[in-house]
Amino acid sequence: MRLYFDLRSHQHTRPDYQGAEVSDLAEARRVAVATIQELWQEDPSLVQEWSGWTLNVTDTAGRVLFSIDLDRVVQ
Secondary structure, three states: EEEEEEEEEEEEOOOOOOOOOOOOHHHHHHHHHHHHHHHHHHHHHHHHHHHOOOOEEEEEOOOEEEEEEEOOOOO
């Protein structure tokens, strides 16, 4: 299934127009968390920059399937 990983804050949205193919929601969650952790390991200053943002995983109809609070992702 194709899912989209949109980043959102109270004031801004960074939509994912391309999306990614995943087999199920569990894989989508693993991919999302691993990607966030990898980015933060490469550039620790991003942790502060993305504080307060969430990652909304949506389907092709735009329904939010789950959200990840970036402040809660363990580095």
